Amino acid sequence: MPSDVFAADPFLPDLYRVGKVRRELADAVTLELEPQSGPRPDFRPGQFNMLYAFGVGEVAISMSASARLGTGFVHTVRNAGAVSGALARLEPGATLGVRGPFGTGWPVVKAEGRDVLIVAGGLGLAPLRPAIQDVLAHRERYGRVTILVGCRSPHDILYQHDLEEWRQRLDVTVEVTVDHAGTDWHGDVGFVTTLIPRSPFDPDKTVAMVCGPEVMMRFAASALLKAGVPASEIHLSMERNMKCAIGLCGHCQFGPTFVCKDGPVFPLDRISGLLAVQEI
């Protein structure tokens, strides 16, 4: 397939093979993808790919493991529709199409020398995991590192063993809270934003990275502002319908921005006016 004519066509996917498949939650799996020809392109934490399931369609999914950790892509996919359902059912050895990487990433390098505050809601931990992995790979370059995770219930906590591993380290604060839990849950109950005021960070020298449902990010953004973190240091990963990921289809518009090329990661000061408007 690779020929010069095709190389320039940004609609054509590259082919990848599914390696390991790991069940994460009742409705979510993590796929390891290896390139079938040529090396995987480099990418930054927070970027995404368009994954194509044969005959069903394409969907935008963020990389969920750092580029430094392997030769392929790792994606955590939740069965939430026809395409993501087909992807979540793929078995090792299956072929799928990949276009990417696309979009802006988390400010991992810019955060060096500062406190890092990660706020994840539900599956929002997936796009943040590569950032956490990169920060921890050079832990000495950062100030305090705090990871706050909120989920609906204990059954919805993603990457439990990563959270456990990070919690074991003495140089990372990890807090997990759930909205509802039975009596066997001994952790926090409540919205993830309630963890922000009691977390150890210096608002003047903090970079915050937030990912989750839009309402959750709205609340997290105001809690962070209230805690004194400047809007330019609060980063959110926005989600909109995407058909092309290359700025041509118009679907991902969020006010004057295109989430696919100007985002998905935005500093809050760029979008705070839009975040406040319903149905934008």
Added chain:
Amino acid sequence: MQDIRPDTSHVVIDAHGLQCLIDALSQDGRRVVGPTVRDEAIVYDDIAGLGSLPRGWTDRQEAGRYALERREDEACFGYVVGPHSWKKFLFPPVETLWKARREDDGTMAVSRPERPADRFAFIGVRACEIEAIAIQDRVFEQGPYTDTAYAARRSDAFIVAVNCGQAGGTCFCVSMETGPRATHGFDLALTEMIEGAEHRFLVEIGSEEGRSVMAQVPHVRADEARIGAASAIVERTAAQMGRHLDTDGLKELLQGNLEHPRWDDVADRCLTCANCTMVCPTCFCSTVEDHSDLANREAERVRKWDSCFTMDFSYIHGGSVRASTASRYRQWMTHKLANWIDQFGTSGCVGCGRCITWCPVGIDLTQEAAAIRATPGEGRS
């Protein structure tokens, strides 16, 4: 208004010359498309010659109304614009992006379909439409990614512009500074001139390719009087605009009034039919459809025009971001007249009036913008 300058190349042809021009373009292997009458409207389609053109027809346009009428003369371009625009050729409403094949062992191969190598010649492109093509060029060719199929069709297209001899009831190109005279972006530009039995076209040559095509067409040199008379025609048109849009600070006005009560007011009238986006020569939104055969071996990815007025357009797991009509109309109009400027450095509107004419309930964006300007800063009730 700029005069048609005598220092550039101008020649004069008659109706027979126009036929020769169409023949020359077609003999050059081009697919010649232009205006023709079909289903009581002037549309753009393949044309064979003068006989295909809407000779002697004009169009009468108002908000929500379009009707063809006979002219008193045999003008070939004596109408304004119809429901079609050239975007249907450069950015086809349905286009296969690629095909995929799956083998028994689960592997897959992707290939781009053989694309018909259409080398277009567009006959009768209005000044506002040249601007609309330039706007789509920015979208499809000047972002970080290029739509390569669009770029191929576009770079081969030969453009014969026509300066407007009359304005329509919904035109406002003067407000948008896009017309009525074509000043650039054409190979040839015609001004149609009818006086009594004399039917002539002043031809302005805009490119070397235009010059070499004209070498095959019988013509005479244009004198100053002819050039002056053509200028006067376009000036008269400029004074006839059916609509006006105040663009001063319009971007900031709309972006600062996202909660204005007028959005709810227009939502009470708008049917979310998407007509306005389909007829607009700059609207570029598309969706994709995936198909596979029954054996699930062959699949294809097809791109189709889409509209921000549909519910599906903004769907993300669990619901549409823009569920209300007010939010969808707001998306369309703020994109067109405001956000487009941030995204591509120009307005997304060229003032062609199609969205006003073809709206079944006659919603007029110039009026909607004026209503917001009249009472800015009001919150939503």
